[in-house]
Amino acid sequence: MSSLPFTFGISEFTTMPWSFDQDVARYAGLGVDSIEVVEAKLDDDRFADQMRSIADAGLTISGIQPRIRTFFGSRMMPDPKGVEERTTCLRRSIERLAAFAPGVPFITNTGAHPQGDMAEAMEVVAEKLGELGRIAADHGVTIALEPLNPTSANIESAIWTIDQALDVIAASGSDDVGLCLDYWNIWQNDDVEAAIARAGDRIFTVQASDWRTPRSFADRIVPGDGVIPLAALIEATRATGYDRPWVVEIFSNEVTDSLYDDDLETVVRRCREGMADAWERHDLNG
Template sequence: MDLPFRFGVSAFTTMPWSFERDVAHYAQAGVDAIEVVEAKLDDDRLAEQMDAITAAGLTISGVQPRVRTFFASRMMPDPPALEDRVAALRGTIERLAKFAPGVPFITNTGAHPKGDMAEAMRVVARELGELGRIAADHGVLMALEPLNPSSVNVESAIWTIDQALDVIHDSGSGAVGLCLDYWNIWQQDDVEGAIARAGDRIFTVQASDWRTPRSFADRIVPGDGEIPLDRLLAATHATGYDRPYVIEIFSNDVADSLYDGDLDAVITRSRDGLARAWMAA
């Protein structure tokens, strides 16, 4: 079945696979775009690996940097110093931008060591302003992702679309926009209104589904959980968003981990679940 939108898959969804297997299996499954996870890349083979994406008929929907938060987080504690983390983000842009023109590089705040969310937002806005300039010089974008409230002061200092939009505004950079992950924001008050307020600053969209988490990484296939994906898709489409809709699933430390099962089936089921939600919308 042809989809009325471009379908992408994050390499986080198939984390047990190598980069090469991601590319081969996504292409076989009819995936349009891959969200590249830098941690899966070999620095000595970047050009070869990036060329493999194009050769397989895929585009790049986004890049997940190896170090993607400004402050340390549970998932990414090292390096601890802000300046080293910013330098790592800058290095990712400089290494990968030429292979991914126009693509958003995804980031989030991380957790302020003293829980000072206000300072975290100020610092991230300042640093994103500079990284936005560097990204623009390299022909790419930066996309800031608010995380679910369960991640506050663990992975993130922001948890709503509007907080992210405040940081994006304060960055002063037109190259800085929003990474809209439905799993993270679906419980926000007036979420559809917030999506409308984001408008053309939505640079990438990620989808999965929600059950009450059994671990820090317990996402499920779209259509298998509680998220009103039809409403969120309709609100996003109404903004004029026309980039890929990307499946991003994490599944660690749970007895029924999707990572332990048939990941080809996860891709197919995710595609079908997102298509059903789109038709319902």
């Protein structure tokens, strides 16, 4: 398989029906360079060996999705309920996995305030990110805050724009807290390319998929199969100097044509082809 002019990553959410071991064993053969680790897929009795197996398979780590990754509860992760307990869970994830992923961002988002108080949620999350930013720095990793799509407001998240995320990041006071830029979530932001430019070097990881009007709370499709202007977003992101992995993250739940029911090797290959095509169109435009 020919090499790409960028580092191509796959989130383990994209191949959710596979086990962690299957992901690691198959990704490199499918042209994947980097893996976004989903902690929930790790076996607690052998997670250290599993994390070491990533490099043995010729893969790098683009980011880590902690088992509990929001400060407030969310539809995907309703428990535990309290902010302090959830923050402790995030800290434990950093402490147990950071040694296997130096320099890698741990991805988080706000969760949904139980009373819908988005302003308070942003304040609380900024404070907690400041605390965790120090923990991350001590362990040689970073934290990336992800604004979610407006379809997730007060369900999964209190923020849905790049600028809201940047406000929280700034309020955290930590240089080790940055942005997870997920194109599916932010492509409809007003003047999105200017917002990406404002994010600059605070972009710690990039995720991509494609958009059709959702048929469930998690209905993403292969890059190139929808309406997101991927080439333009790639161009705007590269202009910031971003040179880390470009990760495809797909959720495909509760839809009759779920990608999780397809041949996942074909899905991964199509994701690679879709990102390569968007990259080529960006280069041609440039």
